[in-house]
Amino acid sequence: MSTATISAPSVVAPRADYLFVSIAVLATAILVALVLLDGQPASAALVLGGFGLGVAFLKAEFSYAASWRRFLTRGEAGGLIGGLIVIAIAALAVVPVASLWPGYGGAIAPLGPSLIIGAFVFGVGMQLGNGCGSGTLYTVGGGSGRMLITLAFFIIGSVLGSLSLPSFLALGGVDPVLAANYLGPWGGLAATLASLVVAAVILAFVAKKRGANFMPSRNYIIGGIVIGLLCIGVFFAGGHPWSVTFGYTVWGAKIFQSLGFDFSNAAFWQWPGPKHALEQSVLSDTSSLTDFGMIFGAMAAAAATKRFANTPWPPIGSLLAAAVGGILMGWGARLGFGCNIGAFVGGVASGSLHGWVWFAMALAGSIVGIRLRPLFGMSRE
Amino acid sequence: MRKVYIVVTLAAIFAIVGNHLMSPSTGRAVSPEDFAGACAPCGAPCPSVK
Amino acid sequence: MRKFFAPFVAAGLSALVSLGATFTASAAEPQPLVSVSWLKQHLDDQNLLILDIRSAIDGGGAKAYEEAHIPRSVHSDYDKAGWRVTRNDVPFMLPTVAELEKLIGDIGIDETTHVVVVPAGVSFTDFGSAARTYWTLKVVGVNNVSILDGGVAAWKAAGLPLENGVKKPSPTIFAATLNEKLLSRLEDVTTSETVKNATLLDARPASFFNGKEKAPNSKAYGHIPGAVNLDSASFYDAATNKLKPRAELAALAAQLPARGPVIAYCNTGHWAATDWFVLHELLGRKDVSLYDGSMVEWTAKATRPIASSRTKWDDVLKVLGLGS
Numbered sequence: 001m002s003t004a005t006i007s008a009p010s011v012v013a014p015r016a017d018y019l020f021v022s023i024a025v026l027a028t029a030i031l032v033a034l035v036l037l038d039g040q041p042a043s044a045a046l047v048l049g050g051f052g053l054g055v056a057f058l059k060a061e062f063s064y065a066a067s068w069r070r071f072l073t074r075g076e077a078g079g080l081i082g083g084l085i086v087i088a089i090a091a092l093a094v095v096p097v098a099s100l101w102p103g104y105g106g107a108i109a110p111l112g113p114s115l116i117i118g119a120f121v122f123g124v125g126m127q128l129g130n131g132c133g134s135g136t137l138y139t140v141g142g143g144s145g146r147m148l149i150t151l152a153f154f155i156i157g158s159v160l161g162s163l164s165l166p167s168f169l170a171l172g173g174v175d176p177v178l179a180a181n182y183l184g185p186w187g188g189l190a191a192t193l194a195s196l197v198v199a200a201v202i203l204a205f206v207a208k209k210r211g212a213n214f215m216p217s218r219n220y221i222i223g224g225i226v227i228g229l230l231c232i233g234v235f236f237a238g239g240h241p242w243s244v245t246f247g248y249t250v251w252g253a254k255i256f257q258s259l260g261f262d263f264s265n266a267a268f269w270q271w272p273g274p275k276h277a278l279e280q281s282v283l284s285d286t287s288s289l290t291d292f293g294m295i296f297g298a299m300a301a302a303a304a305t306k307r308f309a310n311t312p313w314p315p316i317g318s319l320l321a322a323a324v325g326g327i328l329m330g331w332g333a334r335l336g337f338g339c340n341i342g343a344f345v346g347g348v349a350s351g352s353l354h355g356w357v358w359f360a361m362a363l364a365g366s367i368v369g370i371r372l373r374p375l376f377g378m379s380r381e
Numbered sequence: 382m383r384k385v386y387i388v389v390t391l392a393a394i395f396a397i398v399g400n401h402l403m404s405p406s407t408g409r410a411v412s413p414e415d416f417a418g419a420c421a422p423c424g425a426p427c428p429s430v431k
Numbered sequence: 432m433r434k435f436f437a438p439f440v441a442a443g444l445s446a447l448v449s450l451g452a453t454f455t456a457s458a459a460e461p462q463p464l465v466s467v468s469w470l471k472q473h474l475d476d477q478n479l480l481i482l483d484i485r486s487a488i489d490g491g492g493a494k495a496y497e498e499a500h501i502p503r504s505v506h507s508d509y510d511k512a513g514w515r516v517t518r519n520d521v522p523f524m525l526p527t528v529a530e531l532e533k534l535i536g537d538i539g540i541d542e543t544t545h546v547v548v549v550p551a552g553v554s555f556t557d558f559g560s561a562a563r564t565y566w567t568l569k570v571v572g573v574n575n576v577s578i579l580d581g582g583v584a585a586w587k588a589a590g591l592p593l594e595n596g597v598k599k600p601s602p603t604i605f606a607a608t609l610n611e612k613l614l615s616r617l618e619d620v621t622t623s624e625t626v627k628n629a630t631l632l633d634a635r636p637a638s639f640f641n642g643k644e645k646a647p648n649s650k651a652y653g654h655i656p657g658a659v660n661l662d663s664a665s666f667y668d669a670a671t672n673k674l675k676p677r678a679e680l681a682a683l684a685a686q687l688p689a690r691g692p693v694i695a696y697c698n699t700g701h702w703a704a705t706d707w708f709v710l711h712e713l714l715g716r717k718d719v720s721l722y723d724g725s726m727v728e729w730t731a732k733a734t735r736p737i738a739s740s741r742t743k744w745d746d747v748l749k750v751l752g753l754g755s
Binding site: 020281 | 382383385386387389390391394397398400401404405
């Protein structure tokens with residue numbers, strides 16, 4: 001799936017859009033310089049890792065939302081299985097290191113109504129917004145004006161989600177289930193990889209039954225490997241697996257705070273992590289650093305070969321879906337402890353059961369989201 | 382759409398750099414020692430800890 | 432009537448005697464701050480020990496003492512003689528009781544000596560040296576201490592004669608009594624009682640308080656949360672190099688809550704000694720102590736909170752050499 005379509009026939013030789021390449025590279029350089037001045041080389045690594053992820057996602061057109069949609073409508077499992085490659089590679093580092101080295105942790109979350117509802121709502125929003133956590137970033141960076149709207153409402157939804165999360169957590173739940181806790185670091189890794197193989201087999205089986213392809217394309221294989229390796233880099237630089245939506249939550253809260261909103265009565269914003277992120281520089285948040293890097297990486301990659309943002313605005317129905325989808329994803333990601341990257345990739349790569357629960361619920365939500373697409377004038381596919 | 386992108390991108394860079402430069406500094410290396418007991422990466426407490 | 436005559440006379444006589452005693456006693460009664468004219472008058476008093484504490488901090492030291500000093504004074508370098516020691520990697524802390532007994536006894540001071548601490552008289556920081564020495568003496572039980580207002584500079588400006596050479600001190604045995612109430616340690620500053628009732632008094636210039644600059648040995652910029660800022664320099668008249676008049680000192684001190692304990696601190700307990708001296712000794716405020724670890728100790732651990740208005744822009748300016 002691509003939202004940055006080529007408007008001219010491929011007879012035209014690729015020409016770089018120097019303005020946007022320069023903006024993207026300059027912006028990245030400024031961010032790297034600021035964090036280095038602050039004595040934070042790991043933060044610079046996160047920005048640059050994000051930049052690499054932006055390039056990789058854009059070049060491979062690595063879309064979770066679209067590949068899930070293809071699977072749910074046609075049974076085509078290649079993209080979905082390709083997405084599992086990322087997780088398998090990341091798990092090789094995350095499961096053992098998070099278990100063995102102090103200072104490194106996995107993405108873990110409790111299992112309960114919050115996770116289930118959040119992941120489901122995210123799945124619905126994913127199909128309306130035409131992107132997910134990573135998808136929104138690389139398509140915004142790639143020049144899709146529609147995704148700018150998705151992102152804007154994703155940010156708003158994230159803040160709303162932050163206000164809702166404490167009460168949903170209060171509904172109860174089971175403490176996180178981490179494979180390494182029961183099977184040790186290497187047993188946990190084996191179990192994680194096994195679960196990925198099982199998932200791939202099931203998806204391939206379904207695809208075969210529906211007469212569809214299940215082999216990931218070359219883009220997905222190479223892209224999956226590159227992205228998986230970058231995930232490992234981001235994990236080592238940040239101390240925890242790559243996460244996307246916490247950044248949006250912080251940006252939204254900072255913006256609302258500057259407009260006068262007071263978060264001192266919001267429980268979420270008194271928890272140590274969020275409180276620190278809100279009070280400190282946005283560049284002290286690992287999630288924001290990779291988010292910024294990814295947007296500018298995708299922008300540089302997109303503008304390197306063609307005129308940037310050269311497409312017209314889509315019809316109003318599509319824009320409305322972008323807004324609704326964004327809000328649902330933002331709210332759902334907070335309740336579900338992340339998006340496809342933070343909760344699914346991060347969770348499963350950490351050997352945490354919540355990752356698979358998130359996947360199942362988000363897939364279910366996607367079914368509903370796909371059904372709602374025609375309401376906004378969008379195709380089911 | 383290009384114009385929107387230029388405006389949004391420049392505004393974003395301005396906001397990021399501005400937020401960073403106006404943020405508090407104790408002049409020492411920041412370390413996330415205060416995230417002990419956090420469950421999810423966002424710092425949400427675990428059900429049993431609450 | 433005759434029955435009451437004798438008691439009447441006795442009462443009247445004792446009144447006269449005590450009246451006379453107060454007149455003479457006011458000259459010998461402990462005064463925290465003495466003037467140059469007072470010292471000139473009492474120069475040859477039996478029990479007096481004049482302590483010249485000039486050091487590199489005021490641009491002087493043993494050499495300056497040797498060239499010219501107040502007659503009968505002995506020298507102890509405030510910075511080098513051991514008035515402050517490094518403990519647990521924190522510099523400029525109060526020495527142990529045993530160390531102080533030796534340091535003070537070797538100068539010839541014991542529990543009964545009247546010590547007059549003489550600074551150079553050149554700045555508020557130099558006055559802080561005297562205040563910190565004064566405080567140290569009081570902490571270990573030397574109760575009769577005074578600071579010469581204006582120091583050596585004032586003695587010189589008054590045209591009074593100076594000696595050169597070195598007067599060797601006559602060591603004596605000094606038995607210390609630790610006066611814990613004057614000293615606050617790290618544990619005392621962090622108790623919930625302190626947080627609730629005490630006023631933390633930051634004696635540093637505003638730029639340190641706000642986090643725009645810091646002591647080289649401090650690991651972070653800013654102040655202890657909740658502290659009030661009263662720069663020790665505001666008690667000092669830089670034009671005359673003496674403390675300001677009592678009334679002005681009282682007006683400055685009125686900023687503080689009228690009641691409750693006060694813990695004065697700065698970077699290393701030097702400037703804070705002046706604040707302590709003014710509040711506790713001159714203005715007679717009870718329950719004022721000095722936290723000698725101060726910001727250098729406080730900032731040693733990243734887990735202790737700091738309040739500051741420093742921003743990353745200040746950090747950028749510092750890297751560019753335009754700030755500190």
